[in-house]
Amino acid sequence: MEQINDIQVVPCTNSSYLKPFRVHYSQNGTKKSWDFMRTHDSVSVLIFNTTSHCFVLVKQFRPAVYMCEWERTKPKAPDSDEQAAEEKEGAAMGGGETPQPPGSVGMTYELCAGLVDKADLSLEEIARQEVLEECGYDVPVAKLRRITSYRSGVGVTGAKQTMFYAEVSDENCVGEGGGEPHEGELIEVVKVPLHEAMTFAYDESIPKTMGVIFSFIWFHNNMSPKYKISTNV
C-alpha cells in the first residue's frame, strides 16, 4: 500500500520542467495565438516475457493523476460560476477542504517508457535503456520491433511517441529494474498474464494509459498466431 503524506500544493511560476510559451501566428489570414509547452519526444515498449507468458508493465505513483482524482472528489460548482469557482479551488488546492484520497488512486499501470533526451542515441537504443533500467531485461536493439508512432499530445504539447515491441525471456532478466532512484524514480515492475490481458485492458477500475490498452490489442491481433490470447472481450 502506497503511503502518501504531507501533501502541499503551491502555484509554480518558475518550473524547470513546465515552461509555457505563447505562439502568435496567422492561419489563412486570421490572427490567432496558442499557449503550449515544449517537451521531448518519447518511446514506449510493450514487453512480453515468453518464459512466463506475461506482459511486463511498470506501475508508479503519478502526482498529476493523484491530484486529478482528489479534485474529482470536490463538490462541483454550478456551470455559470465555473470561473469564479475555479479560482477559489485553485487557491484552496490541497488545503484540506475534502479528505485526502488513498495513494492508490494515483498509482497507474503504464508501458515501460522514456524521453528521447539523448541526441546521440537512436530511438531503439533509448528504448533498450529504458527496458533495462525500468524492468531489468537486457534486450538486444535488433530484437526491438517498431509498432508505430503517433502524437502523444496535440493541445499542450505536440510531441511524438514511438512504440516498440520487445520479446524477452527469463534469461534476459539481469536485474530488478525499478528505474533510477537518484532521479527519484520509484517504479514497480508488474506482470500481467497473457490470458488476463484483455480483461485487464478493458477494466476501467485499473488506472492505465491508452498505450497499455492499444498495445495489448495490437498483440492480440498480430501475435495471436504465435501465442494464444483469450478473446472473450
Add this chain to the structure above:
Amino acid sequence: MEQINDIQVVPCTNSSYLKPFRVHYSQNGTKKSWDFMRTHDSVSVLIFNTTSHCFVLVKQFRPAVYMCEWERTKPKAPDSDEQAAEEKEGAAMGGGETPQPPGSVGMTYELCAGLVDKADLSLEEIARQEVLEECGYDVPVAKLRRITSYRSGVGVTGAKQTMFYAEVSDENCVGEGGGEPHEGELIEVVKVPLHEAMTFAYDESIPKTMGVIFSFIWFHNNMSPKYKISTNV
C-alpha cells in the same frame, strides 16, 4: 493548403490555460515534489457513418505539434551541452534560425473530442454536443456506446479520457460541423473509408493521435461481424 504566417513565440508566465502547480509530498517516507498542471477530463468519439461506410475524423492545425516539428529540424546539440543548448534554443525559438516548415506539418487527424467542462452535463451529453458542433451529426445520447476510459496523461496532467462509439447515417447530418468559430476553432471534417482504415491507422506519415489508431482497431475487432474491414495489416 494551410497558410501559417507571422509566427512569433514568447515565454508565457501568466497563461490563463497553462498554470503550473508544484506538489510537495512524502511517498513511503521519502520527500518528493512534482510540477503538474490541472486540466479537465475529456471525451472522444469514434464516429462511423453507416451510409458511406466511412469513419468521420476531425483535422486541425495544432500549434504545439507545429512547434515540435519546427524544433525537430533544428541542429541537435551534443549530449553534454544539452541544457545550455536548450536555453539558447528557448531564447531563439521562432527566431528564424531554421526555415519555417509548411503549415501542413502541424495538421493532425484526431477523433472528435472535447473537454468535460460543464458540471451539469453527463459524459454522453458532452460527447453528443461535440459530435454535433465539430462534425455536424445529431446523434441521440442513447446511441453512444462507451468503449473504455484511460489516463490521457500521467506526467504533466493526469486527466481521464472516456472514449465512445457513435454510429451515424447521412440522415443524422444536420450541419457542416467545423467547431465553434467564436472560440477560434477551425476544424475540418474528414472521412476515412472503412477499407482504407487500417492502412491509415499504421501510416506513420499521417500525423494522428493514438486514439485514432486504437479506435480503428477496436472497430476492426468488435464491429467486423457487422461491417467488413480490410485485414491486410
